[in-house]
Amino acid sequence: MNIVNSNLSFRSTLNWGNNPEVVVLHHAGAKVCSIGDIHRWHLENGWCGCGYHYLVRKDGTVYMGRNEKAVGAHCPGYNSKSIGICAEGDFNVEIMGQTQYSALLELTRSMLSKYGINKIYGHRELYSTDCPGENFPLDRIRNEVAGGSGRLVYPGYLIKMNPDLKDNNVKAVQEKLMSRGYSVGRCGDDGFFGGGTLEAVKRFQRDSGLAVDGIVGINTWNRLFG
Ligand SMILES: [Zn+2]
Helix, strand or coil: CCEECCCCCCCCCCCECCCCCEEEEEECCECCCCHHHHHHHHHHCCCCCCCCCEEECCCCCEEECCCCCECCCCCCCCCCCEEEEEECECCCCCCCCHHHHHHHHHHHHHHHHHHCCCEEEEHHHCCCCCCCCCCCCHHHHHHHHHCCCCCCCCCCCCECCEEEEECHHHHHHHHHHHHCCCCCCCCCCCCEECHHHHHHHHHHHHHHCCCCCCCECHHHHHHHHC
């Protein structure tokens, strides 16, 4: 995926501490627009600048807006707990082309994996607006990301014991283990991979006929979430 650093200058200091739990999808409501256009429009709204974290253009190029760690300005109530992605175009009147769709899908997937989350919303599902337009391929994206089941996609790295690091993917593993009857110890699904979680992973692997190494790689992940 080609992500362009847009080097936008924001009017004042951004608020940091965005903690993504969902991805919110938008359209620009304009058939043609650059990240610079959006930045200017949002400055004119009196905001610090571009309120989205990413813009996906029709040619499939992805532009950085606000830093992912910065609180967004795209969906009241969700700005401090979401990644905001905008697609160039007006999908009340247009149909999204395949190049843009593929880039949007890949970006959305990578955000879900990065943050260990699985919820995708269209702006209109969270706020009174018609954004991202009635032709926006919201269900298609959800179905492709989730395989139709809402399951989490494997994040692409080995999830191992590390009692000092909080990780949403560890929390997801713990929740899943517990829902399948494997206790992860007294701390529960706290997102820290300690001894209790290690033993639970090993028990699950043993019961599932997997290699018993206490590490959640793609096979263990898929068996757990599949
Ligand atoms: Zn929107």
